[in-house]
Amino acid sequence: xxxxxxxxxxxxxxxxxxxxxxxxxxxxxxxxxxxxxxxxxxxxxxxxxxxxxxxxxxxxxxxxxxxxxxxxxxxxxxxxxxxxxxxxxxxxxxxxxxxxxxxxxxxxxxxxxxxxxxxxxxxxxxxxxxxxxxxxxxxxxxxxxxxxxxxxxxxxxxxxxxxxxxxxxxxxxxxxxxxxxxxxxxxxxxxxxxxxxxxxxxxxxxxxxxxxxxxxxxxxxxxxxxxxxxxxxxxxxxxxxxxxxxxxxxxxxxxxxxxxxxxxxxxxxxxxxxxxxxxxxxxxxxxxxxxxxxxxxxxxxxxxxxxxxxxxxxxxxxxxxxxxxxxxxxxxxxxxxxxxxxxxxxxxxxxxxxxxxxxxxxxxxxxxxxxxxxxxxxxxxxxxxxxxxxxxxxxxxxxxxxxxxxxxxxxxxxxxxxxxxxxxxxxxxxxxxxxxxxxxxxxxxxxxxxxxxxxxxxxxxxxxxxxxxxxxxxxxxxxxxxxxxxxxxxxxxxxxxxxx
Amino acid sequence: xxxxxxxxxxxxxxxxxxxxxxxxxxxxxxxxxxxxxxxxxxxxxxxxxxxxxxxxxxxxxxxxxxxxxxxxxxxxxxxxxxxxxxxxxxxxxxxxxxxxxxxxxxxxxxxxxxxxxxxxxxxxxxxxxxxxxxxxxxxxxxxxxxxxxxxxxxxxxxxxxxxxxxxxxxxxxxxxxxxxxxxxxxxxxxxxxxxxxxxxxxxxxxxxxxxxxxxxxxxxxxxxxxxxxxxxxxxxxxxxxxxxxxxxxxxxxxxxxxxxxxxxxxxxxxxxxxxxxxxxxxxxxxxxxxxxxxxxxxxxxxxxxxxxxxxxxxxxxxxxxxxxxxxxxxxxxxxxxxxxxxxxxxxxxxxxxxxxxxxxxxxxxxxxxxxxxxxxxxxxxxxxxxxxxxxxxxxxxxx
Numbered sequence: 010x011x012x013x014x015x016x017x018x019x020x021x022x023x024x025x026x027x028x029x030x031x032x033x034x035x036x037x038x039x040x041x042x043x044x045x046x047x048x049x050x051x052x053x054x055x056x057x058x059x060x061x062x063x064x065x066x067x068x069x070x071x072x073x074x075x076x077x078x079x080x081x082x083x084x085x086x087x088x089x090x091x092x093x094x095x096x097x098x099x100x101x102x103x104x105x106x107x108x109x110x111x112x113x114x115x116x117x118x119x120x121x122x123x124x125x126x127x128x129x130x131x132x133x134x135x136x137x138x139x140x141x142x143x144x145x146x147x148x149x150x151x152x153x154x155x156x157x158x159x160x161x162x163x164x165x166x167x168x169x170x171x172x173x174x175x176x177x178x179x180x181x182x183x184x185x186x187x188x189x190x191x192x193x194x195x196x197x198x199x200x201x202x203x204x205x206x207x208x209x210x211x212x213x214x215x216x217x218x219x220x221x222x223x224x225x226x227x228x229x230x231x232x233x234x235x236x237x238x239x240x241x242x243x244x245x246x247x248x249x250x251x252x253x254x255x256x257x258x259x260x261x262x263x264x265x266x267x268x269x270x271x272x273x274x275x276x277x278x279x280x281x282x283x284x285x286x287x288x289x290x291x292x293x294x295x296x297x298x299x300x301x302x303x304x305x306x307x308x309x310x311x312x313x314x315x316x317x318x319x320x321x322x323x324x325x326x327x328x329x330x331x332x333x334x335x336x337x338x339x340x341x342x343x344x345x346x347x348x349x350x351x352x353x354x355x356x357x358x359x360x361x362x363x364x365x366x367x368x369x370x371x372x373x374x375x376x377x378x379x380x381x382x383x384x385x386x387x388x389x390x391x392x393x394x395x396x397x398x399x400x401x402x403x404x405x406x407x408x409x410x411x412x413x414x415x416x417x418x419x420x421x422x423x424x425x426x427x428x429x430x431x432x433x434x435x436x437x438x439x440x441x442x443x444x445x446x447x448x449x450x451x452x453x454x455x456x457x458x459x460x461x462x463x464x465x466x467x468x469x470x471x472x473x474x475x476x477x478x479x480x481x482x483x484x485x486x487x488x489x490x491x492x493x494x495x496x497x498x499x500x501x502x503x504x505x506x507x508x509x
Numbered sequence: 510x511x512x513x514x515x516x517x518x519x520x521x522x523x524x525x526x527x528x529x530x531x532x533x534x535x536x537x538x539x540x541x542x543x544x545x546x547x548x549x550x551x552x553x554x555x556x557x558x559x560x561x562x563x564x565x566x567x568x569x570x571x572x573x574x575x576x577x578x579x580x581x582x583x584x585x586x587x588x589x590x591x592x593x594x595x596x597x598x599x600x601x602x603x604x605x606x607x608x609x610x611x612x613x614x615x616x617x618x619x620x621x622x623x624x625x626x627x628x629x630x631x632x633x634x635x636x637x638x639x640x641x642x643x644x645x646x647x648x649x650x651x652x653x654x655x656x657x658x659x660x661x662x663x664x665x666x667x668x669x670x671x672x673x674x675x676x677x678x679x680x681x682x683x684x685x686x687x688x689x690x691x692x693x694x695x696x697x698x699x700x701x702x703x704x705x706x707x708x709x710x711x712x713x714x715x716x717x718x719x720x721x722x723x724x725x726x727x728x729x730x731x732x733x734x735x736x737x738x739x740x741x742x743x744x745x746x747x748x749x750x751x752x753x754x755x756x757x758x759x760x761x762x763x764x765x766x767x768x769x770x771x772x773x774x775x776x777x778x779x780x781x782x783x784x785x786x787x788x789x790x791x792x793x794x795x796x797x798x799x800x801x802x803x804x805x806x807x808x809x810x811x812x813x814x815x816x817x818x819x820x821x822x823x824x825x826x827x828x829x830x831x832x833x834x835x836x837x838x839x840x841x842x843x844x845x846x847x848x849x850x851x852x853x854x855x856x857x858x859x860x861x862x863x864x865x866x867x868x869x870x871x872x873x874x875x876x877x878x879x880x881x882x883x884x885x886x887x888x889x890x891x892x893x894x895x896x897x898x899x900x901x902x903x904x905x906x907x908x
Contacts, residue, residue: 270574439798
């Protein structure tokens, strides 16, 4: 087996013994999944196929169609798109084959862990054993020296040197032999397994989320209350329609848009929400982006805003054309009428839109509910119950005016209560995902930066009556770091003993 | 009042990195210790200016007032500047730790490229901009910082791995072609950016590489491609000289291999924390911790490539050339995660993109990347299976 070169002790990580003796279908499946070769293959396949979903737009057939028409032309594009849909490329990360790959990886991790973890736990639980003539030869780091003095004194000094390195030594005595040994960080051997199990925990959390979690949206006008949301992401294991009732009610008290001083760039969107449970106001919170409201596991995120279309009013300015100059502003809701000052003409605001574009056939098309200088209003004028004419007023075109009315009109405002647009989610798996993430980071840090270090000092009396001291050390990885520490340890030992 | 002190420092730092790069190359060519020391000195100076640029930008954002003050890591210009800064920082640490200046010639071009790129790239605003509400989160700062430290560690691993390949291949090796192609692409991009800088007086509204590969004149385009071919050919023919020049430093291959691995061992946990803090932030802002948006997916691809590297190395004994090639691929993936996604694909992170449409040039690039990677890993796999014993012995004998 190829051993990484800075590994001090040899741990058979690949091709465990059990797999070699595998017979029968179950055992051959087991041995297939216990291979670390499979891990590397799966990681690389996952990396490669994941690229596809970053090129092919996910859940966006319009965009894909555009791209395909661009590449294959109008004729072939629909067929290619059909093929892509059939292969699951347009919703790749939820397609059966991608989920299958993730399941393979999970099985691989699980079986590798089951196969190896018990042995590692055994190794961690096992007490450090004294050196024997046989094991001493396997030590990557060792040094033997003949020293003067009596065995007890030499061994005592060795114990002190081990303590001075920050280890707490154990003693072992046998006929003509004293040993002191100590170890540090043996639990770091578990780091790798913590990291791998954590990946399974993250997957479990994600599965729980997709089985029972949901995603939706809600628009609440200031002062209004909702008790249900529209769904955009449905739970896999619950039968629900396109709407989901909430187990409580939510009221929007206020929406505020804050701008950076002296600019028109938004600095914060603030919605004050109150949760009403069983008729009681139980919770009020002002949410903003990055700071949602959470109640009974359901979270409300600031997502959009606007003036509530149903209750919006438009302000129309009328300037008299006649000999007496006069300016009047009329703020009207949809369908409201008013009598223009200084005359008997009635003006009705039949319809309006805060944001329109002029379409290819000169028709007006609503674009959004944001008022930004391209509004349109349809005004009907009448006198004494008889209609005079209908006019369309555009903010962008001051020449669009009625002909038979002695006023000039313009749109000067759009107002009304705001609605706040909320993203609503419920994800019962999210805490499990965070648990997995924390374990992953801890596991990786332990696996890379903590080591299982062991030192031994063995003092024996040789047949000639000399006192021989043997120091040995081992580390489970990153030997170069340990070599320095071992060298300092030897120096400490040497200063305490005169060589004979 | 204009708050542009940070830009001045930025320009000085960029120029200084260019000089550092030249001196590191000179150090490689002439093996003169004094040249090497000058190179390091210039690097430290550039790093100081660069730090000053980030510091003054932070300070200036508060001077503007109106609640605009923020840590300068939130638009493309700021994040790329931070990226180059972390690369130089990690390089300085490695240079000091391993007492070896030869890596500089490979790492400094990356920093210089990053800096010049954002300086000349079109539609990259260098102004201090107010933060949009979604970016106001401490998780964002941790996310950006850890991701960048991880990227920087990978960049250093990339430089060192390239050097390993240069030293350890002869012309008949397949890997010789691999590193000459990689180095050739880098050299061509540096030259093309310098050409942009030199010939176009005002880069505003121009595309990157407009002076050469994207020149409106077909003749210049053809010439550019011909130049590219010539550079590749020259590198292929004279690459052996570069090898012998580098060989004279007697940098131990084992050390390069080790630095290549250790920087990845540093970068991997950082990238992991970066991805996770990004997920925490997304969960706070949109209520979804993972949405398979292209940026997220590419960061996962990068993570998977380095995870494959670590598994192949720690359990299959892949070290030396094969590990170095994986490190090079890993870094291509890093570059794509960081830049390619913003410039070519679209998604939530598209602060640098100019539109929602997918750029058609992305597709052949990605296909070539994937095919190259798959073929390479496949070949290694076959070799791994057929000569596992000898590879194992070799790895053990390196002790």
